Amino acid sequence: MIPQGSKNSRRKPDSTDKLTDGLFSGVLAIFIETGVSRKRLQVWQRRFEDLGGTILTAAANLLGRVDQIIILAAHEAALSKGINFDRLGSCPNLNFVQFRWVEECLKDGTLLSYEPFLLSASQDEHILSTDDSRLDAQSGPQSDQLYVTPALAIVPDGDLRACSEVVNEKRYDEVSEECTIDTKFKAICEDDMPDYNKHISRPLLELSEIYSDVLADEWRSLTYRKVANKLDRLPYQILSADEVKNIQGIGKSMVDKIKEILCTGQLQKLFNLKASSQVQIMQQFASVWGIGPKHALKLYQAGHRSLQDISEDQTLSPMARVGLKYHYDIALRIPQSEVSEAGSFVRHVLEDLCPGASIIVGGSYRRGNATCGDIDLLITHPDGHSHKGLLGRLVTKLEEAQFLITCPNPFTENITHKVNTYMGICKLPQYTHHRRIDIKIYPKQAYAFALVYFTGNDVLNRRIRYLAKKKGYKLSDQGLFLRVGDNKTGMASEVSIPCETEEEVFQKLGLPYPEPHERN
Incomplete structure (x- = not known):
């Protein structure tokens, strides 16, 4: 039966609570499609049945049942669109719960109380109302046929009163457009991409980053990253390494690592690499602006063990020498107010140099974060041609104003699309620290795409x-x-x-x- 009680109540798992023994044994369910992708719903249905649950798909399954009913929906908007509330008066023990209840049960491996996941109580009041005047006002011929669709009315093992009129015929295959601030990002980033297996994928991604950013082994890095991405896209929690054996691209060695994470909560290979003095030293070298992982490896192989050592190495590029000189400053986070002032400084110079040009500060600053790692400036001109050749003139003016530190070879140009980039170091006159800055100038037709990309996250x-x-x-x-x-x-x-x-x-x-x- 579905557990009752306090919001934080959890039933103590016994042998029957193990997912392999039937987490949802005795639970009857109707899956409502409104507000959830079809692919994700199908995986949930398969997982639900595999773990002992019973899916109700026809009105006949509901006849004569009298116990509690729990109908799950993606959100209240989906619930209100998918259900004719006025026809549920004959279902007194009715509760409406978020789909997240199912997700959390799968994550936790335990049949949780549904109370923390209840949708607004006002919905229940509306549904359970039997006000005669309201019913009379809505009586009369009804053109809509009603049927039970795959949705989730979760029912304890027992009876359930006839509710064949629960769901209106109209279906909604796409996520509701009525997205709140919280749900807009989730609608894009979480659909088909839940986070049930972050505890497994995170160590694998850390390995991937060490191989690419420190050890310069792109092949191994790509292998770990691909597996981590596959696990992140699974709409259920992996509880046994056996569950990943048949996933394409996951070989025996990777299965063994996943098993180790599941059994111990950590990965010894990752622990050993992070504890390695070589990796720690190379990470320090690679953190210097202008030094990549391959160069960091060469510096280590040359016998260098500190930033002081590499400062005397003749193989350092001019850019790396600038990065080493300002390494401490660059490593510090930049307050939002300082980023704003830097943007204003460049804007004033730009207005004199190229009237009508547009400039936006991108990155985490534009997302409203309190601090930033660097300063990203995105520039264009609405006339479609004044941006050409602008970057060199702008950099010269900013160097003359002692805002930009002169750096060797700071420019890159995309010949195909004429995107010009300056990567360098800046410092506001009234501030102490030097900061990393990127200035990118785009043609008008590419500017919207650049804003999306360089705003992130x-x-x-x-x-x-x-x-x-x-x-x-x-x-x-x-x-x-x-x-x-x-x-x-x-x-x-x-x-x-x-x-x-x-x-x-x-x-x-x-x-x-x-x-x-x-x-x-």
């Missing part, structure tokens, strides 16, 4: 690129390009689908638009 960027690929597009900071042929091997068009604003980019992908401060 990384999770959102990965997710929308993934969704774009599924829809047959390639999304980058320079445009949205239609793919010709297979998504994996097909070539992307060289002409971007035009989008004037960030809102249009999300609209073209069929996604709700999150404001910058909603993207953390």
Whole structure:
């Protein structure tokens, strides 16, 4: 039976509580599709039945039952759209609960109380009301046919009163557009991508980062990253290494590592690498702006063991020497107020140099974070041509104003799309510390895509690129390009689908638009 009691009550697991022995034994369920993706719903249904649950799919299954009913929905908006409340007066023991109850049961491995997951009590009051005047006002011919659809009315092992009129015929296959600030980001980033297995994927991602950022082993890094991404996309919690044996791309060695994490809560290989003096020293070298993992390895192999050692190495590039000189400052977080002042400083210089140019401070500053790692400035001009050749002139003016520290070879240019980038060091006159700064100048037609990309965050960027690929597009900071042929091997068009604003980019992908401060 479904547990009752306090909000935090949890039934003590016994042998029958193990997922392999039937977590949902004795639970009857109707899965409502409103507000949840079909793929995710299908996996839930399969998992639910595998763990002993019974899915009700026809009104006949409900006849004559009188015990408690729990109907689950993605959110209140989905509940109100998917159910005709006025026809539920004959179901007195009715509760409406979030789908998250199912997710948390799978995560916890225990049949939890549903009380912490109840939807608004006002819904219950509305549903259970038997006010005659309200019923009379709504009486009369009803054109809508009613039926029970795969949804979740979770029922204890027992009876359930006839509720064949629970769900209106109209179906909603897509996530509701009525997204709140909290649900907009989740609608993009969590659909088909729950986080049941972060405790497994996180150590694997840490290994991936050490191999790529420190040991310069891109092949091993990619292997661990791919497996971690596969685990992150599973809509259920892995409780046994046997469950991943048949997943493509996960071999015996990786299965053994997953088993170790499940059994011990850690990964010895990761522990050993992080404790290694070589890795720690190379991490320190690679943290210097201008020194990559391959160069860090060469410096270590040359016998260097400290930043003081490498300062005397003749193989350091001019950029690395600048990075080493300001290493302490660059490592510090930048207060939001200082980032704002830096943006204003550049804006004033830009207005004199190129009237009408647009400049936006991107990155975590634009998302509203209190501190930032560096300063990202994105510039364009609405006339479509004044941006050309602007970066060199702007950098010269900023160096003359002693805002930018002169750096060797700070420019890069994308020849194909004419995106110009300056990567260097800056310092406001009234501040003590030097800061990392990137200035990027885009043509007008690419600016909306650049704003999306360089506002972030990384999770959102990965997710929308993934969704774009599924829809047959390639999304980058320079445009949205239609793919010709297979998504994996097909070539992307060289002409971007035009989008004037960030809102249009999300609209073209069929996604709700999150404001910058909603993207953390």
